[in-house]
Amino acid sequence: MQHLRELAQAARDKEGRFQVVGVDLAAAPGVMQALTPVLQQTFGQVTALPVVIGLVGGQPMPFYLGVQPMSQVDQLLDQFLQAAVTNGVTGRVELADADAAGGEADEDAEAELPPLHQAAYDAVERGDWTAAQQAYEQALREDAGDEQARLGLAQVQLLERTSRMDLTAVRQAAADRPTDVQAQLDAADLDVVGGHVEDAFVRLVDLVRATTGEDRDRVRTHLLGLFDVVGSSDPRVGKARSALMSALF
Structure with missing residues (x-):
């Protein structure tokens, strides 16, 4: 998805101050079920995709529904990063190099979970x-x-x-x-x-x-x-x- 690639590029532009992860909600109904209370609280009924949220210290921060202009997204990201600093989250992630096919993160670079x-x-x-x-x-x-x-x-x-x-x-x-x-x-x-x-x-x-x-x-x-x-x-x-x-x- 083009918008996901744009978000991944924004992460690179911010030098790894946040990480972008894409989830197919249709294939992962448990994730959507878990997020429903916070999404309803912010958006009411979810009527558009993608659903974009941030996580700070494991706590969700709803961003927006549907594809938005990156000029507006950049403002939201700045607010998100300020909230992260306020909550003591100041680390950076090591970003994988973009691949030749179109900038997708190298999945093999992700650490395996126990x-x-x-x-x-x-x-x-x-x-x-x-x-x-x-x-x-x-x-x-x-x-x-x-x-x-x-x-x-x-x-x-x-x-x-x-x-x-x-x-x-x-x-x-x-x-x-x-x-x-x-x-x-x-x-x-x-x-x-x-x-x-x-x-x-x-x-x-x-x-x-x-x-x-x-x-x-x-x-x-x-x-x-x-x-x-x-x-x-x-x-x-x-x-x-x-x-x-x-x-x-």
Whole structure:
């Protein structure tokens, strides 16, 4: 696709500050299912292809639907890269040379995933959340320090939960019932999937302050799980951990 090649060229122009990956959504329904909540939150109904999103620290940032002029895309990319810097993501990827046929990235240059990670990734593409969780759990049994497996497991569990949610109903329930634990947990999940990580953390820290006993422990445990989704190195997690400790003690 011409637009994909233009995005790949933009990545080269930005000297590897971001990486472009193309996914055939028709052949990977699990990916589309996982992204549906955040796409609905931004675009409503998806009526055009391609669907272009960015990922910063594993969190999706919807860009646009359909082919857009590169002059407008460049502005979005600048905003995306600024958001990445704000969130402490400043690395660069090593870009493969363009091939003679038309600038496609050399697929052989991509690092192979460990077998269990690949199995989990393939399961996500199929929409098989159970198989993906089992693969990551097995990876953690074999190596308890596998941080990528821990992060992947938490993300798959979140995607599995939110894939069954009605976005409008969840938001309305959270607004109508501010002390309803399940309503707020569901809304926090959608906050994270939608890229509103700090909103999710503030929502649950406030709920910890407003609850006691088993309800408080349930909220605390759920919040710790969302920390795993975002990743311990994310500065928003460190800030929220401090707020949680203050709320608890």
